[in-house]
Amino acid sequence: MRIKDKKGQMTEQYSGASQDEVTFLEMCKKTQYARFIERDSNIIKIEVEKQLEEYEILKVIEFDSDRKRMSVVVKRQADGKVLNFIKGADLSIIPKLSANSQVSAQPDVTAMNDMASEGLRTLMFAVKELDSNVNVKELSDTELETDIEMLGVTGLQDLL
Numbered sequence: 001m002r003i004k005d006k007k008g009q010m011t012e013q014y015s016g017a018s019q020d021e022v023t024f025l026e027m028c029k030k031t032q033y034a035r036f037i038e039r040d041s042n043i044i045k046i047e048v049e050k051q052l053e054e055y056e057i058l059k060v061i062e063f064d065s066d067r068k069r070m071s072v073v074v075k076r077q078a079d080g081k082v083l084n085f086i087k088g089a090d091l092s093i094i095p096k097l098s099a100n101s102q103v104s105a106q107p108d109v110t111a112m113n114d115m116a117s118e119g120l121r122t123l124m125f126a127v128k129e130l131d132s133n134v135n136v137k138e139l140s141d142t143e144l145e146t147d148i149e150m151l152g153v154t155g156l157q158d159l160l
Contacts, residue, residue, distance in 0.1 A: 014026060014036065019156065020087075020121075020123050020154065020156055023154070023156055024154060027154075033048070033049065034046055034047060034048045034049070035047045037052070041057070042056060042057055043055065043056060043057070044057060044074065053076065053077075053078065054076075054077040054078070055074035055075065055076055055077065056074060056075045056077060057072065057073075057074055058073045058074060058075055058082065058136050058137070059071075059072075059073040059136050059137060059144075060072050060073075061073075061141050061144065061145070063088070067088070067092060067141075068088050068089040068091065068092035069086055069087065069088025069089065069092040069093060069145070070086070070087060070088065071084050071085065071086045071141070071144060071145055072084070072085050073085075073130070073136045073144065075132070080132050081129065081132060082129070082130040082131070082132045082134070082136065083127055083128070083129055083130065084127065084128040084130060084136075084144050084145070084148075085125070085126075085127055085151075086125070086126045086127070086128070086145055086148055087123055087124065087125050087126075088123070088124060089122075089123070089124070090109070090112055090122060090124050090153075093124040093126055093148070093150075094109065094124070096126070096145055096146050096147075096148050097126065097147075097148055097149070097150055098147040098148065098149060100149075101126075101148065101149045101150045104150065105150035108124070108150050108152060108153045109153075111153055112124065112153040112155070115153070115155030116155070118155070119157070120155030120156055120157055121155065121156045121157075121158055122153055122154065122155050122156075123153065123154050123155075123156070124150070124152075124153050125150075125151040125152050125153070125154070126148040126149060126150050126151055127148065127149050127151055128144065128145070128146075128147065128148045128149065130144070
């Protein structure tokens with residue numbers, strides 16, 4: 001959302017269902033890697049490395065306390081690639097990683113353990129590329145969320 005600051009300047013301010021989401025968006029913008037543009041019920045628009053990307057939302061698997069993760073399946077409009085982006089607790093992400101990612105994710109797991117030992121709340125991010133011809137609504141949550149590839153990990157200090 002755009003608001004006026006104390007100096008009368010228009011600034012972007014994010015709001016979201018969790019502080020993790022807001023902090024992640026702010027970090028992406030601050031590093032100038034990516035910027036959230038807008039979202040409606042069907043489309044997400046982001047800017048990545050100064051290029052506009054649009055994604056159609058195909059399926060959302062909401063977070064719940066049993067699964068300790070959530071997923072958003074999207075179709076990139078530019079090339080039709082279908083991706084499932086997953087975020088969640090380490091205990092819910094690590095067992096779902098592909099064999100290759102189990103090995104390549106070790107630096108992320110080490111970083112996550114370091115952040116957790118500093119008292120930070122950690123969150124892992126992963127992705128799974130899907131066949132663009134498959135109807136994702138017919139796939140089970142398990143099919144969508146296994147053999148995933150690690151993207152990274154964040155650590156957030158809870159401000160109480």
